[in-house]
Amino acid sequence: MVVQGDKIIDAATFAQIEEYFTSALTIDKHKRFDWIEKTLRHDTSLLQEVRSLLLAHHASDTFLTTPFPVKKTINKITERCPDLTGRRLGVYEVIRKIASGGMGRIYSAKRSDGEYEQVVAIKVVEVSNINIELFLKERQLLADIQHPNIVTLLDGGTLEEGFPYLVMELVDGMPIDAYIDCYQLSPTEIVTLCRDLCQVIDDAHQQGIIHCDLKPDNILVINKGRRKGTLKLLDFGIAHSSKPSSKPYVGITPEYASPQRHQSHVPHRSDDVFSLGIIFGQLLSGKPLTLTEKTNAIKKPYKTADIAALSRHIKNKELKLIFKKATADKRQARYHSASEFQADLNNWLDEKPINAVQGGWWYFYSKYIYRYRNFLLIILIFALFSLTVGQIAGQYFEQQESAELRQESRQDDADEAVEDLDRLLATIPHTPSLEQEVTTLTMNRLHEWEQENPKNQTIKIHYADILIRMGNISGHPYYMNLGYIDKARDYYQQALDIYKNLANREEAQLSTSTQQSILINQSFIRHRLAELSLYDESQSAVEGWKAMRSIREALNIENFVALPSKQRLFVLQMLLAEAYESLRIHAYADTWELLQKAQQLLAEDDISPAKRFKEVQYLNAFYHEITGHLYFLKGNINAALGTYTKIMRPNSDSTAIETGRYRYLITRVDSAFACMGFQQKSPQMKLQHFKYFEYARINLENLAKEYIDVPLLQRQSKRMNLTDKNKFCSDPIKFLLPPAGKKPD
Template sequence: MNSERWQQVKQLLEEAIALDVSERRPYLDRACAADGELRNEVESLLSSHEQAGTGFLKSPAIDLTSAPPVPTRPGGRIGPYQIVAEIGHGGMGDVYGAFRADGQYEKQVAIKIVRRGSDTRSVLERFFKERQILASLDHQNIARLLDGGTTEDGVPYLVMELIEGEPIDQYCDAHELTITQRLEIFRQICSAVQYAHQRLVIHRDIKPSNILVTADGIPKLLDFGIAKILDPSGTAQTTITMAMTPEYASPEQVRGEAITTATDVYSLGVVLYQLLTGYSPYGGTTSTPHELARAICEHEPERPSTAILKTEARSSGERVPTVPQAAGHARERSPARLRRRLAGDLDNIVLKAMRKEPQRRYASVEQFAEDIRRHLEGLPVTAAPDSLGYRVSKFVRRHSVGVAATALIVLTVLGGVTATVREAQIARAQRTRAEKRFNDVRKLANSLMFDIHDSVANLPGSTPARKLIVQNSLEYLDSLAQESSGDPSLQRELATAYEKVGEVQGDIVTANLGDTAGTLASYRKALAIRRAVAQANPGSVEDRIALGGSLRHLCRFQLEAIGDLASALESCQQAVAATAAALQLDPANQKGREELIEDYTDLGSVQSGNGTGGNLNDPAAGLESYRQALAVAEQLAKDAPSDLGRKRLLATLEGQTADSLLETGERVEALRHFQQARAIFEQLAASDSIARLNSVVVLHYIGDVFVVDEKFSDAHAYYSKELELASSISAADPKNIAGRMLLAGANINLGYCLVEMNRVREGITRLNLALGQMNELLKTSGAHQVQTDIALAEVFLGQGYEHLNDSASAFRHYSQAFETYSAITRADPKDAGIRVNLAQLYDRFGGVYVKSGDTTKAEAQYRQALEIADSLVSASPRNVEALYAQANTYAGLGDLSIALAQTVPRGPVRSKHTADAQDWYTKSLSTWQKVLNPSRISPKGFEVHSPSEVARRLSECKAGLAPANKPVVNRAP
């Protein structure tokens, strides 16, 4: 067939496709007349077109050449997972619903497996690339990778979060979401895509069927099977394989040109166009792949506000709306209201995202989402209609011959065009600078994410690889920050990068390098940037929330890692204020409410502690903060019961609330909250490493409740579970400091419990093991938490040796703890948590001196203890640990008076000592009355004189009897 003949066939085919099926035969009768060969050729192509079906444009191009799917029967096994049913298939393989069937845990999942017959080298490379990409992405709006492996016959598979939902366009229509609601849900997807871009990943196949919305209204971005990893240099990339879905493809994809993040911006624009109008921007003017490709590359889409009013002619001659009336009613109750809603900002925003030239679209998805936010808040947007100069240049390119005939007209407006060109050149220079900066940030993101990823792939633990971040990034970040003024988008990314680097340097909440000074410096740099951005954009809710988060991170680090309590309190109060200011602008803002929960949580930690670092030792104030946070967390979890992040947050708040309840003496209520937290964490632990860490902490706290209740067998059971889980976490990554701290802490708890169970020697051995582990940690991390845990282990060893009546060993260990606590107090005199520990230690020293017969030194120690305890109670009358210390010291002074009475014969002096003892015991009992449910074990684990023991000794004094037993062992009778 020659080219002329092909053009004739092609024209007839395109015209026939545009007709209804019933109209095609009469048309071909007229058009082909007696040319039977021509008719046969056209009809053959029409038949192929019909067999391809309308689904041709809705599947990635790669699907068109793939082998048929190989079915996997329900009940079959892939690794430890049992297949339930096929739920989808694509170009590389098939997707099955399944569940974990090896008894480890129960969880429904989606399994993607390469289809037999399609497992070519290129497909396998793409499949492994998808696994690499998914492993690097952890975002609430991206379907998560849970597991992966290879079947027995060598076929690779991925195990992913099972998303039960509807495509975003169907969900929005089924629930008749308004335009505002559609924009809000669309912004969440923008957040997911921007997150991927920051990690150098371009999706390349964004379309409604790859965005599922759960029953809770949470959108999830799926299928990174044809995603592309950007060159770290920021150089645009081309690809020979045109893997895409044509209806949502960008012009550069269709032409096989360079792919950048602007490609995803375009596809998001098409999706938004469809969500707003119910209409594909090119669907009404194309019927063949060739026409669609030409429309994408050459035709400007209709404005959304006018597209919804378009009509088309039917064969009957009737004209009907292109967009059904139902679309208008579903979105804004009527087509007219919908048109008014779309006209202006939304027209401009959508069309800017869909501009033919990548450089004329939004520079990033973040800017796209920001314009939508500004529109929703009634603020000016950056998107604007095309200028006259641009429209003229487009006209010239399309009609060069006609322009030659109107050159005189062009000359008359040359001055205006020249000015426009000049402005365009300036704009291009500015855009080039911005793109270079963005590429620099992408290069940093590559260093942060992929250097680590590649190193971890061949290492048993990730900690050594993290050194690459600090070595390659800090100097680079500092130089980039100097040029970031006036570019809020870049400033935001820099702040995030500083926070990430700081976390890796020395934040004890994760695996780190032990560089706490470096972390503090990086967090302060991030905070300075956040403040500048928030001040420059006072109406930005997101920037105020980000400022609150930055302050909260700094507060947490100051509290837990370096023990700077005063600075932590100030940072936390500022965090609450910043987030509260954001919520004044948008009270229903979900992210803001989540941040406020975190802010109040850390405020509670500063006020009363959460098992780590120092605190103000005001459990009642801390309890109030935790309860406020818990109330918001409960509501958020109720609104979205399948949201794992909200569940984790709720469990954390349950634990924090319980800890404060324990310190105030409300142990029954504390145990209830701890058990609720444990149930949630254990539910999440199978697929959530953070939940596994928190499970260890909650087991610790439950054991503490039973210790204070003197139910040591129950405590031993929970501490043993804590040790087992901590051991497995530490073994998985032996260089992870956080895991090693959990292991050492578990050994401290179990050793302490064994001492209280009268398995003293066994307990001392365990405590010495923990002490060795902590001292090893101290060599690589001077974290405040490590130091306080070492001191606590020394205290518990001292108490153990007192049980063995080995006063010298007890004194030695108490002295070691005293040195640590004193050093911390000198650095931060406001740390009430450490000061109350000092009071308890002075009391322990007093008891040892009484036992050795040195009553002068004993009295001096008791007086020191009382001075601290009195000042703490005076400053905070509800400070329960301080009340324990005060009551115990009064009882110790009573013991001292009894010891003095026993050194003199009967007479006035002895009577005076006995009377003093009665006064001290009476004061002790009076103080105990201020404590709810007092025990002989303080909330921090110090042994004390129980109220019943003090009452017995007071009764003996009043009867004129010196207690027959030595009262210094501090054991219950």
């Protein structure tokens, strides 16, 4: 069964419609309607459907196809719109025709009401019996989109003769392929231009719009010089909205359409990625598209771009692999979004490892070492590490023959890879950006081993734990993060999927303790996702906090102290996150109850083995910070002071205080001291307030300079520098707690 417009069509009828439609496309466009009228004259229902598709297909080839409601009905397909030259449409005077196509004409016009000068483009529908729903949909899509690189809808109406027209921004540019040919752009300049195009498409996707007809003619470049061209995206005639009410449309440009679009699947953003890939390959090769013949679901042949022929003309190996990944036949093998495509183009421009390259360890190490070639110490560490692992692995595999022993070796390699990462990050200073790059190397290796050993539970768990780390670095609010919330959510979701797959194995394969650990790990990741929902405004503070609590309570475990140390640490982090968020909504009784449970876990001696010492030391300080905030917000100043002083200061003999998030915690505590001094009437206490205010402001400013890649610190430092000291504590929650409910800059 297929849904076409508001009608339900059975699969057999839809196959007939598609067959006649595809056959009509092989006939000269001026003779198509005569042929279809003659061929289907005895089946008016089928004739109407095929004719509607042909009309919409013609409309997709014109400049901008957006309708307004037609005021009168014209039945003859041959009736044409009159020439508009010299006519006045509203406040616009039509100057001349500048373009025309199978279904419409484009005129230049100028504003003539004397209010201000403006030159625009007016598009009028050529024939009357068009698919009005298609034009109405495009009009609404263009009205919804506000973007400097997407052509702007200005006005519209209907002629006296009943033909709808649109008033659009007049784009004085050339198609992207002609622009590149005109200025003879280098491969680097072409990649830069395509990267910017990916950004435009991703922005449209973020607004719920899938273009569905990307091709060079619909992508113009406004000529401002060789390196100053501005992209303009046109023609949303067959675009698709991801809103539930949107209805898919089957019109396509065959040579740029994905295999799924040829199979009449519902449009997906990966279809735009495929079209972007074809355009990318065409621009890099500098050659016209070579077409090849394939067949669709009903074995009907159609012409599409020859991927192999395009690939042969791309000289750079990495760019060739990027092209192949973008144009993969299966959606799951492609880039999942235009932003992922853009990220790999950025990686190529920045000489970083390319995600499309399955080059193994040496590829990633060589790219990393080349990019940071001035860091001789890091180069030496990685060179020695890679050489040692390679020699050990080579000697080991020479001696082993059985698959079981090779799997055990990979498990050992995974254990060592995680330990090596921990040691490396513990011995070198690092920002979140550097930590992300180093962690990515380990993540890619673990992913490769996990693919080689799909049944190895230990490697899967190592890989899931590294994904959680990547989520923390990318965009979790309680870490020094890079501000990429969507990436953090993707990493957490991948880790959750791994644990779900482990939990779905036969119970006989997993011990009871392992099943319980996997359940807690899943809950911890779901809890992290709920925490992110507060940070990106997708939930209110109260609803987000309730979601976090329900996830933890669903564990239904009475004695958390009896759990393994890793799972106790996960539960501790959930408790403290809930306690912190409960302060925002003034649920102080819940805060106290959560802190009591957290204190029981912190009191255990074996919760902090050496490899998790820094984490537990930070969580202990976090516990005292929340407790102090609770006393302060309830007005018990002496208890708050006593609690805050239990937190180790930078002059203490501690290693955790060297981490950025611990130092940021100290600035929040100093802010609390400042607020408490401000609330006192004593001049001496007010002076103490200003002293701690300066401590917090200077320390936060230094942190922001040191961690320049952390948007949270930049925003907090700027806000504190602009804050009137005397009004500093008008809203204590704002300064005592990290900001939530706002996307990072």
